[in-house]
Amino acid sequence: MEKAHDVLIRNLGEHTGLAEEDMGEIRALTFMLRDFAPNEDFIRQGDEPEHSALVVSGMVARYHLLGSGRRQYLAFHLTGDLPDAQGLFIDQMDHGLSALGPASVAFIPHRELFIAFRRRPTFALAVWRETLRDAAIFREAITNNSARPMQTRMAHLFCELFYRARAAQLVRGNRCRMPISLTQLGETLGMAIATVNRTLADLRRSGAMDLRDGELVVLKWRELQRLGDFSPTYLHLKRQSPPHA
Amino acid sequence: MEKAHDVLIRNLGEHTGLAEEDMGEIRALTFMLRDFAPNEDFIRQGDEPEHSALVVSGMVARYHLLGSGRRQYLAFHLTGDLPDAQGLFIDQMDHGLSALGPASVAFIPHRELFIAFRRRPTFALAVWRETLRDAAIFREAITNNSARPMQTRMAHLFCELFYRARAAQLVRGNRCRMPISLTQLGETLGMAIATVNRTLADLRRSGAMDLRDGELVVLKWRELQRLGDFSPTYLHLKRQSPPHA
């Protein structure tokens, strides 16, 4: 299946200029495709994976499990993302990965990746950059969850996801798939589920966005961006035109 | 000055086996040493640095500045850390760096690093790993600030800093330098300064630790670790004996 390789090339190309040779190297990689049901775990805290995952379709989440049993979501990943690239160099997983909605994920043997890195250092640098962008997103999440009021916090999350979805060409018109429950939203943003619901209701009432049937609809991008104190520089993507009004 | 190069070798050696050739390559790098006063900024949000910083002594902080003017600290760095390694591949800084107490920092030209990477790929991998460990620390901070109650949150931060200080051989007996104000603690943990003070008072009263005169004293490590729900696996350091009782 050619498409799986291309989503990776598209995503890395978002921040790194890839030569034809790099793309060839990527296309030669072995991809083992697997489909997952909503909320199915596929890498657990403590695992020592031998493969890197690539999101081919759907959404994938990374999360911590706490002593108290609470779950904390750390990041969400879209088509083209390598949600556990760090597994290449960090032996033991300090967090787990699961599918959010239904998702299909390609697994690439570390061994093959190392060989490809040796042959095409630019490819290695692209993946390195990818892990650095990841870290920038984590930093923003620290700030979001620590320093912003609830409404801003939630708006910011939706801004980020919508913006990234657009870059991944997953936005049609003004909407994209977003199969996330209120509980999960709470475990992402650090708020109680009742607050999640009320805050979301406020955002809907503002007319800037809606979240319904597992779909995010952005009605007034500029307004949502304002509400979320969102500025996309930290995503370090090639400039793209802002999402309409 | 030989010492500056050695702290980097020591730190990278904490997670990556370096060959003599790697060390030689590191020792050949140009280090421009600069001293900073407490709270002095040395890289700002928006900068496009041409050098990588290495903490030679003292503590260095990374922070976001928000639209509201609020400051959010993201991470603290100790002797041997490369607090802006990501600047090698991400052009524009999405956060700033400042000295916490008095600190001395070595600046290494990106150009030289790239050349060294080319010559000794293991060195590049060591730095890559370093950025990945960084990301693991960010992830933990998301969880800490989002999912843990105030007291646990604060205890966890001190556990992490003490543990890392020990790895960096900055702990003498049961204490290490920690030149951080209550305001900064609040801007790290996402709490109001009054709460910081009261929470810290609770921790002192527990007898597990103290913070005084810019020094962290750990009196009962196991107890502090319990209070902070702290488990050091996410730091991905070589196993070290736990800090005494």
Added chain:
DNA sequence: CGCCTACTTGACTTACTTCAAAAACAGTGG
């Protein structure tokens, strides 16, 4: 000594959590 900053403490307020129950919805099997 006096000024400035950092820390401490108290009283008040409020935003968020918790608890509880109802309503909407999705899936299953008759």
Added chain:
DNA sequence: CCACTGTTTTTGAAGTAAGTCAAGTAGGCG
């Protein structure tokens, strides 16, 4: 097609932890 079950969402009411505000103390420095 509809009843039955379980899950997710919605709403309300009550309690509380943490924020805000304000004042006072202590420490560091010219």
